Amino acid sequence: MGGDFGPSVTVPAAIRALATYQDLSVVLVGDESQIKALLQHAGTALRARLDVLHTSVTAHHESKPESVLRNSRESSMFLAVTLVKEGRVDACVSAGDTGALLLSGRHLLKNIPGISKPAMIASVPLHRVESKAYILDVGANVSNDATELFEFAIMGSVQAEAVDRISRPRVALLNVGQEEHKGTPAIREAAERLAQTPAVDYIGYIEGNELFSGKADVIVCDGFSGNITIKTSAGVVRVIEQLLKAVAQGGLLSRLSTFLAAPLLRLLRREIDPAQFNGASVIGLQGIIVKSHGHADTDAFYHAISQAYRESSDRVPEKIAARMASLLPIPAA
Amino acid sequence: MGGDFGPSVTVPAAIRALATYQDLSVVLVGDESQIKALLQHAGTALRARLDVLHTSVTAHHESKPESVLRNSRESSMFLAVTLVKEGRVDACVSAGDTGALLLSGRHLLKNIPGISKPAMIASVPLHRVESKAYILDVGANVSNDATELFEFAIMGSVQAEAVDRISRPRVALLNVGQEEHKGTPAIREAAERLAQTPAVDYIGYIEGNELFSGKADVIVCDGFSGNITIKTSAGVVRVIEQLLKAVAQGGLLSRLSTFLAAPLLRLLRREIDPAQFNGASVIGLQGIIVKSHGHADTDAFYHAISQAYRESSDRVPEKIAARMASLLPIPAA
Numbered sequence: 001m002g003g004d005f006g007p008s009v010t011v012p013a014a015i016r017a018l019a020t021y022q023d024l025s026v027v028l029v030g031d032e033s034q035i036k037a038l039l040q041h042a043g044t045a046l047r048a049r050l051d052v053l054h055t056s057v058t059a060h061h062e063s064k065p066e067s068v069l070r071n072s073r074e075s076s077m078f079l080a081v082t083l084v085k086e087g088r089v090d091a092c093v094s095a096g097d098t099g100a101l102l103l104s105g106r107h108l109l110k111n112i113p114g115i116s117k118p119a120m121i122a123s124v125p126l127h128r129v130e131s132k133a134y135i136l137d138v139g140a141n142v143s144n145d146a147t148e149l150f151e152f153a154i155m156g157s158v159q160a161e162a163v164d165r166i167s168r169p170r171v172a173l174l175n176v177g178q179e180e181h182k183g184t185p186a187i188r189e190a191a192e193r194l195a196q197t198p199a200v201d202y203i204g205y206i207e208g209n210e211l212f213s214g215k216a217d218v219i220v221c222d223g224f225s226g227n228i229t230i231k232t233s234a235g236v237v238r239v240i241e242q243l244l245k246a247v248a249q250g251g252l253l254s255r256l257s258t259f260l261a262a263p264l265l266r267l268l269r270r271e272i273d274p275a276q277f278n279g280a281s282v283i284g285l286q287g288i289i290v291k292s293h294g295h296a297d298t299d300a301f302y303h304a305i306s307q308a309y310r311e312s313s314d315r316v317p318e319k320i321a322a323r324m325a326s327l328l329p330i331p332a333a
Numbered sequence: 334m335g336g337d338f339g340p341s342v343t344v345p346a347a348i349r350a351l352a353t354y355q356d357l358s359v360v361l362v363g364d365e366s367q368i369k370a371l372l373q374h375a376g377t378a379l380r381a382r383l384d385v386l387h388t389s390v391t392a393h394h395e396s397k398p399e400s401v402l403r404n405s406r407e408s409s410m411f412l413a414v415t416l417v418k419e420g421r422v423d424a425c426v427s428a429g430d431t432g433a434l435l436l437s438g439r440h441l442l443k444n445i446p447g448i449s450k451p452a453m454i455a456s457v458p459l460h461r462v463e464s465k466a467y468i469l470d471v472g473a474n475v476s477n478d479a480t481e482l483f484e485f486a487i488m489g490s491v492q493a494e495a496v497d498r499i500s501r502p503r504v505a506l507l508n509v510g511q512e513e514h515k516g517t518p519a520i521r522e523a524a525e526r527l528a529q530t531p532a533v534d535y536i537g538y539i540e541g542n543e544l545f546s547g548k549a550d551v552i553v554c555d556g557f558s559g560n561i562t563i564k565t566s567a568g569v570v571r572v573i574e575q576l577l578k579a580v581a582q583g584g585l586l587s588r589l590s591t592f593l594a595a596p597l598l599r600l601l602r603r604e605i606d607p608a609q610f611n612g613a614s615v616i617g618l619q620g621i622i623v624k625s626h627g628h629a630d631t632d633a634f635y636h637a638i639s640q641a642y643r644e645s646s647d648r649v650p651e652k653i654a655a656r657m658a659s660l661l662p663i664p665a666a
Contacts, residue, residue, distance in 0.1 A: 099510075139509055142509065142515075142516060142517050143517055174561060176472055176475065176556070176557055176560040176561065177432075182475075183475060183557070184475050184476055184557065207561070207564050208560070208561035208562070208563070208564030208565035208566075208567075208568060209564040209565065209567045209568035209571070210568060211565060211568055212568050212569065212571070212572045213568070221561075223509070224509055224516070224517065224558065225557065225558060225561055227509040227541070228507060228509065228540070228541035228554075228558055228561070228562055229541070229561055229562070229565050230541070231540050231541030231542040232541035232542065232544060232562050232565050232566055232569075233541075233565055233566075233568075233569050234541075234542045235541055235542035235543060235544055235545050235546070235566075236545065236565075236566050236569040236570060237569060237573075238542070238545070239545045240569075240570075240573050
């Protein structure tokens with residue numbers, strides 16, 4: 001029910017995902033009548049892998065997400081996360097309010113043993129098609145200490161290994177310079193610990209202008225920095241799209257430019273558009289939650305479902321737990 | 334002597350600035366023989382407003398900027414800031430190492446009364462040509478408390494008023510959401526104080542994707558966030574420039590595209606290129622220091638000199654001092 005477009009986007013995206021992934025089953029949580037109206041054109045074979053869990057309550061965007069827990073326990077979002085908690089599904093995908101989704105996840109699901117705080121992990125599109133880097137945290141927290149940054153590095157590394165089959169992901173800490181003495185005490189301490197952890201291929205600090213360079217597979221930062229980083233990137237892309245459109249509509253070169261601008265805009269969309277890289281995941285909980293953009297279209301929401309499918313098939317939470325356990329100091333005899 | 338190109342960029346830029354601003358005088362601090370070789374084509378009238386202060390020492394990019402104070406007191410950078418301290422010049426422009434420049438400034442110049450910490454203030458290019466927003470701090474500090482953020486808001490506001498003739502600059506705090514409860518305690522406290530300060534037109538929180546929207550004239554954040562924000566923006570622009578060039582060189586459309594991509598690239602450069610908006614200033618000290626990008630070309634360094642000229646003519650430090658004094662609580666009788 002979430003996002004700007006509700007079932008008109010989420011239902012067709014789910015049908016497409018069912019067609020792609022033969023071993024996928026989907027439970028659609030929300031208003032049954034709205035959902036069923038959209039299922040009419042789904043084939044019988046697909047419908048066999050599709051359930052509807054009815055609720056007429058939707059978690060509205062509240063002034064404080066806390067009120068979700070007080071007022072919206074029957075909401076589609078809360079029920080969907082409850083399905084994860086009860087082991088009835090492997091993952092939850094929502095385009096609803098991020099704060100409410102995070103709060104529901106934290107309330108219902110336990111942290112992975114060894115993980116202090118969950119994070120939001122997103123993909124940064126890179127210049128080379130088919131290539132991407134993960135960045136975390138992009139907004140589950142506002143500030144993070146060295147231990148949390150260290151744990152984010154482990155989690156991002158496991159995610160890149162498990163989902164993207166990168167054998168030894170290069171992990172960097174986002175910072176304001178390359179030199180050792182740069183940054184906050186938390187970043188410097190995390191750097192020291194990562195440098196002493198053979199399970200992580202820690203490559204050092206990375207600056208904002210190198211996020212898209214392909215230098216690192218996993219970029220680690222506090223939730224505040226990560227959030228403004230990905231939002232700023234989206235803002236720059238929007239400015240440039242507007243520029244390209246303005247050129248395409250300009251008098252002198254208008255027709256020729258429109259012709260030229262079309263492939264450019266396609267390229268921009270393919271390489272930079274968040275729709276292609278939709279689906280920031282909550283990572284660190286004993287369960288999979290993928291957050292789609294609120295303004296996601298069917299294509300973007302399909303990508304979010306695909307992300308959940310891959311994290312689930314690749315057993316990301318279990319692998320994080322195993323990695324964390326392997327890092328625990330051996331107790332003295 | 335600073336930056337990637339030294340006098341070959343800074344000297345021609347200074348000559349151009351002298352030609353533009355009839356009441357400008359320039360002291361070039363550095364290696365006299367290198368500088369004089371580049372002055373041969375400057376007219377006699379311009380030369381009359383130009384001095385050279387010789388030193389053969391250059392502040393090299395050190396592993397720790399502190400060593401500049403220990404080892405490079407005869408460096409061109411340190412001497413240039415000393416000229417500001419001694420009142421022999423109104424402003425210093427350098428393309429040298431940012432850390433060293435900041436440290437020299439802090440060491441030699443006093444803070445403006447009422448200002449706890451200086452900041453770096455930069456311009457964010459906006460979609461509409463001729464329009465810009467200031468953002469501070471972009472890297473003088475790594476973290477900032479509520480008082481410092483509040484002071485940044487005052488300083489940015491005064492700068493936009495004095496230099497850009499904006500009668501009542503709209504000031505926003507960079508945050509991860511619009512709602513009151515979002516962000517760090519420091520941000521929320523700064524927001525409360527700004528809302529109670531009639532001297533500032535505080536408009537609330539702004540997110541990363543709105544930096545380029547023209548919503549705010551002054552965007553306030555801690556130095557870490559500001560630094561990664563402007564560097565990330567530059568990184569996105571670089572990715573898109575590469576994309577445009579790749580399209581222009583592609584087989585099918587190559588010739589036509591190259592012809593048509595030219596205005597696009599010009600537009601990109603004009604609207605987004607940091608060269609157009611070069612010159613992040615140190616703000617909050619009793620003296621003007623403008624930091625040019627290390628890779629600035631003549632055009633960009635000229636803009637940095639222009640920025641210093643405007644801040645000096647418009648008496649920005651004095652106006653900040655006056656504004657801060659006007660905010661001080663009236664002592665009880």
